[in-house]
Amino acid sequence: MIPFLDISTQALFGQLLLGLINGSFYAMLSLGLAVIFGLLNIINFTHGAQYMLGAFAAWMLLNYLGIGYWWALLLAPLIVGATGVVLERLLISRLYKLDHIYGLLLTFGLALIIQGLLRNQYGVSGMPYAMPKELMGGRNLGFMFLPNYRAWVIVASVIVCFGTWFLIERTRLGAYLRAATENAALTQAFGINVPLLVTLTYGFGVGLAALAGVLAAPIYSVNPNMGADIIIVVFAVVVIGGMGSILGAIVSGFSLGLIEGLTKVFYPEASTTVIFVIMAIVLLVKPAGLFGRTA
Amino acid sequence: MTAHDASAPAAAIGPTSASLPREAMATYRLLFLGLAGLIVVAPLVIYPVFVMTVLCFALFACAFNLLLGYAGLLSFGHAAFFGMAAYVTGHAAKVWGLTPELAILLGVAASAGLGLVVGALAIRRQGIYFSMITLALAQMVFFFCLQAKFTHGEDGIQAIPRGALFGVIDLSDDWALYVFIAVVFMAALLALFRIVHSPFGQVLKAIRENEPRAISLGYDAARYKLATFVLSAGFAGLAGSLKALVSQIATLTDVHWSMSGEAILITLVGGVGTVFGPIVGSVIVIAMQNYLAQLGAWVTVAQGVIFVVCVLAFREGIVGVLARRLKMRL
Structure with a gap:
């Protein structure tokens, strides 16, 4: 153990790991927000509730139907994503012609x-959700103990983030989506079903939130308020990163999680507020956000 | 549908109106007198503490409405100003033993100062970003209040003494306090009315309707927005300070984001950009909370449903609809 500013390396890496895990959730959630905002121009305040719904869906699948973690990882995002599609069709789609503020208010009401x-x-x-057997235990890396499940969460979220980036930036469907984000009317004129694309995008973003919820279920207790506080932090992450770029959302999510973890080591009192402080500094220095395009 | 689609103008929030003609002024005078009459009669019929709570939240929503209804800025962080003022007033009255008017003054000054900082940061971005920034900064204030010593964490500041106004009039009597709250409320409402219908208010509307144009006419839009934000924060603080005296507690609930949501809900129900909407909204929302209190989280569900219904089908709010039907400004 190397003493480092009075803090053991064990504790330092432990907090960095926690930070990285929080960062994984920030990245996945801000990614979903950014994708939805890009096409729908709505800040999805329900995102936190949908993240929570993902965790609840996993819990319900296990406790009511006996369906385990791995299936839940697939089913919960599909189920919650489907509810998102219904919400978009029934309610949110009525607001596209109005001031964006109304989208925020509607999704806030839905979250309530x-x-x-x-x-x-x-x-x-809050209710406990058991870790899958395959990922119990952990390994000793020499400088720290790495629980398998936490390693899995980080790997999974990196894969999900990269997959989303690939889908949007490198596939034909993603090209349609980017085109519609840029100019919906023109894209529709080219014969692409933009309303369908909008609905699916919302469902996808919501599914992403639910997936994050399932991944979070074994780490945090499953409770109805788990999404309410994280969504505000994610908003700050989005303001810092700017919603213009997919990579921006991912990078700022992970790095802010790490910074939060570091703050917990060196100045624990500030760990809950450090992201907001960074947001304030970014607003002073670069108001459009680190990766943002000026509107 | 997208941010780049400039062809379809977004439906403006709140009414679009020019300066007040004489007959409108006369109507307003009558309405204000009627409101004053109602406030005098109300405590004879209804439990006075309830009426005082309604007035505090009405003032809170009026302050919020100044920003949303007249500057088009949706703040999701007004709980920070409301709650901070409640804490400061509570601390000043209880620990420092100040008289209520000084404690309120300190509370208002604190929230206006906070408003200056939050506003200066938030107006650097527009639209939805503005809302997210105010929400995030208010959450920071919440965490500050959670950790600071003087707020007493989860317990909050309890048993705040109401004290004696100017050291003379004892406010521990509900009726004395009622008169005080009613007078301050009416004064604040008239001040807000004056602000909205002053040349300053007209410039504000111009900025809301078309910011680049207002700038091209030589108005410093950012300074106008910041001034409005500080005013709004100050009035929200006044509401919080009064509430601290009425309920005699200041807790984390007052700075929580759900309190910001309450100001939005009250304003939305009553009518965004109307003078009397927030008051009507406050009566409804506070009554609902009072009578549904034993149903626990159903209050949250009901509030959510009202949000959804208002946004989808009732964007003008009660007073807004009334004003349209009667073809007058309310």
């Missing part, structure tokens, strides 16, 4: 409804 309903049903104490 979802959180309230689940609070009524399951209380606020």
Whole structure:
């Protein structure tokens, strides 16, 4: 153990790992927000609730239907994504011609409804969700102990983030999406079904949030408020990174998680506020965000 | 559908109106007198502490409405100003033993100062970003209040003494406090009315409708927005300070983001950009909270449903619809 500013390397790497895990969730959530915002021009305030729904879906699948973690990883995003598609078709699609503020208010209301309903049903104490057997235990890396599940979360989120980036930047479907983001009317004139693309994009973004929720379920307790606080941090992440670029969302998500982890080591009192402080500094120095395009 | 689609103008928030003609002024005078009459009669019929709570939240929403309804800026962080003022007033009255008017003054000064910092940062971005930044900074204030010593964490500041106004009039009596709150409320409402209908308010509307044009006419849009933000934060702080005296507690609930949501809900229900909307909205929302309190989280669900319904089908709010039907400004 090398003493480093009075802090053991063990603790330092432990917090860095935690930070990286938080960063994985920030990255996945801000990625979904950015994708949705790009095409729908709506800040999806329900995103936190949908992340929470993902965790709940996994919990329900296990406790009511006996369906385990690996299937939940596939099914929960599909189920929650499908509810997102319904929401988009029934409610959100009515707002596209209005001021963007209304989209924020509507999705805020939806988040209140979802959180309230689940609070009524399951209380606020939170329920444990068991780790899959395959990922229990961990390994000693010499300088720190690495639990297998946490390593998996980081790997999985890197894969998901890279996959999303690839889908949007390197495939034909992604090209349609980018075209529609740039100019919806013109894209539609080329015979591409933009309303369908919009609906699917929302469903995809929501599914991404739900996937993050399933990954989070074994780490944090599954409770109705788990999405409410993280979404505000993710908003700050999005303001810092700017929503213009996919890579920007990913990079700022991971790095802010790391910075938060480091703050927990060196100045724990500031760990809850450090991201907001960074946001304030970024606003002063580069108001458009680090990776943002000026509107 | 996209940010780059400039052809379809976004539906403006709040009414678009020029300066006040004389007959409108006369109507307003009557309405203000009617409101004052209602406030005098109300405590004879309804529990006065309830009416005072309604007035505090109405003022809170009016302050928020100044920003959304007249400058088109949706702040999602007004709980920070409301709650911070409640804490400062509570601390000043309880620990420093200041008289209520001084404690309120300190609370307002604190929230206006906070508003200056938050506003200066938030107006650097527009639209939805503005909302996200105010929300994030307010969350930072929440965490500050969670950790700071003087706020007493989860317990909050309890048993705040109401004290004696100017050291003379004892406010521990509900009726004395009621008169004080009612007078301050009416004064604040008239001040807000004056601000909105002043040349300053007209410039604000111009900026809301077409910012580049207002700038090209020589108005410094950023300074106008910042001034409005500070005013709004100050009035929200006044509401928080008064609330601290009425309920005699200041807790984390007051700085929590759900309190910001409450200001938005009250304004939306009553009518964004109307003078009396926030008051009507406050009566409805506070009554609902009071009567549904034993149903726990169903209040949250009900609030969410009202949000959804208002946004989808009732964007003008109650007073907005009334104003359209009666073809007058309210």
